Amino acid sequence: MTTTVEQLSLEEKIAQLVFVRMGSNLPPIVTASDDEERVAALLEDCPVGGLLLFNGVWPEVRASLGRLQAKVKTPLLVSADLERGAGQQLAGLTVFPHARAFAELGEQTQADLRRAIEITAEEALQAGVQILFAPVADANTNPKNPIIATRAYGEEPAAVAELVATVVDAMNSAGALAAAKHFPGHGDTSQDSHAELPSVDHPAEVLHRQELVPFRAAIAAGVPLIMSAHVCYPALDPSGEPATFSKAILTDLLRGELGFEGAVCSDSLLMAGATGRYESEAEMAAAALTAGVDLLLDLAHPVATVREMSAMVERGDLPLERVDEALGRVMRLKERVAGVTPFSPEIGAEQRDANRVFAAAAAEGAIRIFGDGPPPTLDPKKSTTVVLTKPFNLPTDPAKQPLADAIGQLLPGAQYFEFGPEIDQVAADAAVAAAADSDQVLLAVIAKPAAWHAFGMTDDQRRLAERLAADTKTIVASLGVPTILADFPADRPKLCTFSDVPASQQALARKLCGGA
Incomplete structure (x- = not known):
């Protein structure tokens, strides 16, 4: 690392907890590389800790990320939703079937899933992406679930747990950072937390034997990140706070009871399940941080939010100890991938073709x-x-x-x-x-x-x-x-x-x- 924690100002410390978008696949559509100039300018004002990559194009995105990494004093963590392979956000690389398809491969499930994850991690790292927001550790127990469905590895918690552990182990071996999501479980909702705030009203004992089972497996497999759900669980937190803003869920349960020692990241803080509860984005981000979130994903106004959060610390409204604790976890993630990135050798056309053939075989077998x-x-x-x-x-x-x-x-x-x-x-x-x-x-x-x-x-x-x-x-x-x-x-x-x-x-x- 070029910059040590001791050399960071308060604003720089808080900025390291923030991840912002690069590119968009929603109107107005912008490729990640076309967004490079805007991101570079933002980094001058607000040295954020990481990027959320959308709509990248291979190999241009590799060059764009390389130039951005060269501009910063503290290396960026680059992340992307890659549940279905690197090609999900990096056009030109491999796209795999949804997670649920792999559960249909019978005796080949474990071996083929592991190989798919190895390919995904290899392609992502060569493009400059280190955090893969996968696996989905939700058991899709509600057939009317509009947002998990085929993204989950199945409906039975024990079976899902086994495949989630395989994914985490494969990513760890490949040098990428897995993020199990959406804690403590989004599989039994009938609402989409992008559009509204769902609630899972099961008793605590049901949540423990159903929703939490795959997350326990992910933790046992050494998952480095867990993503919170913008979902309420009254049996776990009677206050009605969504998990992202619940100390009872993220600190007492996840860290205290389940023993998770890695980093907690929020789901997108632009989602309806998170917004609308606070007067400002800074108050929302501070509430998530206080509850136990370490990585604040997808802030709309990072410069203003970081400044306001710094003022909160100076007023004593936000503990500096909590900022430093989260910062330590972010820095450990960066140290973990320092030996893998910057970029490994560029993947060749012949290997990309072989990867696509493997994906085709998996799709047919499912x-x-x-x-x-x-x-x-x-x-x-x-x-x-x-x-x-x-x-x-x-x-x-x-x-x-x-x-x-x-x-x-x-x-x-x-x-x-x-x-x-x-x-x-x-x-x-x-x-x-x-x-x-x-x-x-x-x-x-x-x-x-x-x-x-x-x-x-x-x-x-x-x-x-x-x-x-x-x-x-x-x-x-x-x-x-x-x-x-x-x-x-x-x-x-x-x-x-x-x-x-x-x-x-x-x-x-x-x-x-x-x-x-």
């Missing part, structure tokens, strides 16, 4: 067929209609989903229709007519969690899907949660990929076409 009949197939010699629905439109979506190209290559004569949340009736009628005239029909439904977005099918999509599924020749596939398949007639052939990533969509097409 596909589950439901029902007792013969495996559903699509015959290239027969006329085919394919209809795909997606519950929302993202600014980063391609013009057509990957299934369109995959079907086009394997079934060149197939008719393909794609519908977002709002469906034009004329287009819907055209799809139904095409399906009626075809020998075989595939209805593919994307049902996945995403922040600030609807989960499942819209009313318009359900009406269209019901019209298509009324025909016995229709095959129904879920590109996400399997529970949505229960909405269709029991005698229809059904499949589930447990993910909608390109590899999973392409694997579905290959599976139905006999691996052609």
